[in-house]
Amino acid sequence: MDEMDDNLTESAPAAGARATVTPAAGGAEVVARDVDLFYGDHQALFDVSLDMPANKVTALIGPSGCGKSTFLRCINRMNDRIAGCRHTGSITLDGQDVDTQIDEYLLRTRVGMVFQRPNPFPLSIFDNVAYGPRRHGKPSREALRQTVQRCLERVGLWDEVKDDLKKSGLGLSGGQQQRLCIARTLAVDPQVLLMDEPTSALDPISTSLVEDLMSDLASDHTVIVVTHNMQQATRVSDYTAFFYMGKLVETAPTTELFSRPKEKQTEDYLTGRFS
Amino acid sequence: MTRSDKAATNAADAAPRAGAQTGATRAASAMDADTAASMARRARRSDHVATGVLAVLVGVVCLLTVAMVVYILASGGTKMLDWSFLTSNPSDGGIGPEIFNSFYLLFLTLLISLPLSLGAAIFLTQYAPSGPVTTCIKTIIEVLSSLPSIVVGLFGFLVFVIKFGWQFSIIAGACALTMFNLPIMVRVIQQALEAVPRGQRDAGLAMGLTRWETTIHVLIPSAIPAIVTGVILSAGRVFGEAAALIYTAGQSAPAIDFTNFDITSASCPWNVFRPAETLAVHIWKLNSESVVTDAAAISAGTAAFLVACILVFNILARIIGRALEKKVTAA
């Protein structure tokens, strides 16, 4: 074990680690155009058009049930498996239509997702992170080790778990599990990270660790985060989009939206005048 | 109720009410404090009564069960610990072949029913579209699980023994036991798979895994502790089954010879086409048509051994289940 650590710290993680999957040249721009979405007869999104620029954090806010998660799931096509769910309009990733021009399973390696409840696989910490690279390529053992270390370091978990890589991921604390899930997603070098209320099940310290991580990840990923926490949106995001009853009401750079909302509905929501 | 009890009650009452108020529910504070206190007292009293009644009921059930097990073990205990009894042939008053037959039959049954039930449970939980056909299949499985075992046995007799011409044989017995065991195993595995948190499945899909990969790599490993526990417990049931076997595996236990590897010979232990009386069937036969003199003692010894085996199964199920659980979640 020790020997392995030495090897890892000496060789720069960048070179071999990325060899497993095509290197991502940073984030990709995600653009939604005229998206109408239906669950059976129930329309959940109305004509949503939104630009989510590359290498920025876009926050989606709005009251419960307004369609934030639904919109997020369109981007990695997790809605496909919900019976009766269909949408019109288009969502593109660097100009490629996610529904027609990219394979469903490949799409999900380019667009990673982090959930509200941490959901590590019932595997060891190492295997959790190594899962994606193994599944989507044939990495050498050494490359795999480096990927795992690089991803765990990126999420600030390496020092906490480097001696316990063989232990089950489910034995970690909630906050550690969530960072492990982020590391697992990073291991396949996604361009876009979708996060659906990633901190709402975490304690304040873990929350702030994950928030810092979001800002850091935005340097080479497009981060799209759903949050119910207004402070969090102002702390981490560059752009904010306000949804209400399935419609995109307003979108603007975060500081602008919070200080000078243009729409009355946005202002009411931000000042807590309705919920 | 003593003074200190009352103080504790009040303190306990106060805490949630304070919480409720901050939670923006005004109802609690509007309610008259005395009324609230007396209602809490009444609720507490009925809680005590219910706890007491339940404890007595559970006590009676436990006592009966323990008494039965202890009686069976005690009346056959000395016989059971006699090595020659456990190894000799029935003609010499032993149960050697019956013990082997029981385990071999159990093994064959699991060999057939485990893959079948695993497949069925995966299909029903992961793939089957919810609709009338699926509901119908689930109902059939449930009906099958409540079939009386003698009916299963006679069905097996007609189909496997007569129609397929297998005669009274281990394989006919194993097939009958599979019919008897399958519904229970499917239920157990289905429940284990359904208990895996939805988030795990989402995680797999979001990682670009197909449904099959998610099932094999994520769901099954999460469910394995529950599956193993369920399978061992159902093994206990199968092990003690008699009615389904009387007319399928048969009621005779020809002497077996462990040096005989000719699988067509009746004395080869691994021959699946030889008749094979099990422990439970042996007990039934001893008590219904005993020809030997000390039938009662032999029957008691056999029963004790059977119960001991099933106890071991249950303990094993716990230990293994817990160990696997720990392996999956921590360690």
Ligand SMILES: Nc1ncnc2c1ncn2[C@@H]1O[C@H](COP(=O)(O)OP(=O)(O)OP(=O)(O)O)[C@@H](O)[C@H]1O
């Ligand atoms: N699987 C589904 N089937 C049918 N309707 C759904 C489904 N998921 C969501 N909906 C409906 O779509 C609408 C938007 O739900 P969604 O989960 O996207 O809201 P949300 O903004 O994420 O809310 P929250 O903040 O509570 O997570 C709601 O009216 C909801 O009832």
Ligand SMILES: [Mg+2]
């Ligand atoms: Mg949501």
